[in-house]
Amino acid sequence: MVGAKSINTALRTVNRNLAASPFARSRRRPYTWLIMKIHEYQSRKILSDAGIPVPPAEVVFTPDEAADAFKKFAAPMCVVKAQVYAGGRGKAGFVRKVTSADEARTAAKFMLTTKMVSPQTGPEGMPVSVLLVAPGVDIALRPGRFDHKDNPAGDEYYLGLTIDRARNTITLIASAEGGMEIEEVAKDNPDKILKIPLHPTLGLQAFQAREVAFQLGFKDKMANQVSSLMLTLARIFKESDADLAEINPLVITTDGKLVVLDAKISFDENALFRHKDIEQMRDESQEKPLDVRAKKANLNYIALDGTIGCLVNGAGLAMATMDIIKLHGGEPANFLDVGGGVTAEGATEAFKIILSDPKVKGILVNIFGGIAKCDLIAEALVKSGEEIGFKVPVVVRLEGTNVDKAREILKGAKSKLPTLIAATDLTDAAKKMVAAVA
Ligand code: GDP
Ligand code: MN
DSSP states (O other), X not given: OOOHHHHHHHHHHHTHHHHHOHHHHHHHOSSOSSEEEOOHHHHHHHHHHTTOOOOOOEEEXXXXXXXXXXXXXXXXXXXXXXXXXXXXXXXXXXXXXXXXXHHHHHHHHHHHHXXXXXXXXXXXXXXXXXXXXXXXXXXXXXXXXXXXXXXXXXXXXXXXXXXXXXXXXXXXXXXXXXXXXXXXXXXXXXXXXXXEEOBTTTBSOHHHHHHHHXXXXXXXXXXXXXXXXXXXXXXXXXXXXXXXXXXXXXXXXXXXXXEESOEEEEEEGGGGGGOHHHHTTOOGGGSOHHHHHHHHTXXXXXXXXXSEXXXXXXXXXXXXXXXXXXXXXXXXXXXXXXXXXXXHHHHHHHHHHXXXXXTOOEEEEEEEESSSOHHHHHHHHHHXXXXXXXXXXXXXXXXXXXXXXXXXXXXXXXXXXXXXXXXXXXXXXXXXXXXXXX
């Protein structure tokens, strides 16, 4: 019933500025919402399958496996990296350089038993259950820089593609000041970040890629390699319906090879039906439990910051409901679209999900009985109320087929469900709801 488009529009309206910057997006919301994330090791595989140079690495799940991986690589230094749906790992201590199997074991143990807290996770942090062990790479300086004194760590480049919602185009973002400080660079030195909007049908064109490579300071053969890497990344972005495809850092090793040290790809949930292989990569342990539950019940659910829970059928109606709540001085606690055919089971699960958010002080039910008839919906509401027990005021606005029968049912349930409040229309519902939570 509800198209992908309307949900996207809804999301954009819910929080326009969230989508505006690839850097701001994940900082605000630690978990996925209609964007499916994958782990670094999975992103690396997608890149390397497409021919992009990614150094070897091993996925491990225990401290002993991390120690074994270190021994296997027989390199003087390895990096142990937490695989987690949030960035800022380096600064949080979840990317560690280790020089012995024992150090690898200790680093792994720390990461597997500590929740990672970074600016992208929120204070509660995120659990880690998968790690990547990769042989360390010696990072060179960019052409024209001769001395490691001004940058002992070596030079790191940023390359990314994302959708610029303000321009409605895919945009290539590139910087010679990549690495862990990229967010600060974006904030303090935005001129150091190149943004190239792509043509809607031609995508990234070879001349654009070459120009960016030169602007980043690459020359000759290396410029060719970097521009072909950009073209491949742009193709991956488009073909996989990505929302973000990012390499940070891209580096040149001291023996002159261009390699990717970290990659992050996320995808548009609404396009996953045509990417079963990507859908399979989902790691539910990294997603918000309520999001996973809502998805299983086929509900379009997005948690917001307010106090009024919304249970609505249809994305457009959900948008209108949130608007009218705000118009009357309230704040919605969620966007929840139960879809066209509301069933008792669906409504019950929706109520349970909304009520498990401790911020919710009341619920506004706004249902239009078209496909599903109002009397059946009213019965479903009463049934779920009896099962869950409405601890907060629940204002119900029903409209459509058999609405009179439905009102009788709600009236009859008043003694069983004392917090149930019937509303005559949407404005009446919003006013009653805002008053009830005030
Ligand atoms: P993030 O902080 O979550 O983006 O994690 P990254 O994988 O990007 O790692 C953070 C930083 O660790 C990078 O910017 C590099 O400076 C450093 N790093 C990662 N892998 C290697 C490596 O193989 N060799 C060296 N020298 N540094 C590395
Ligand atoms: Mn990185």
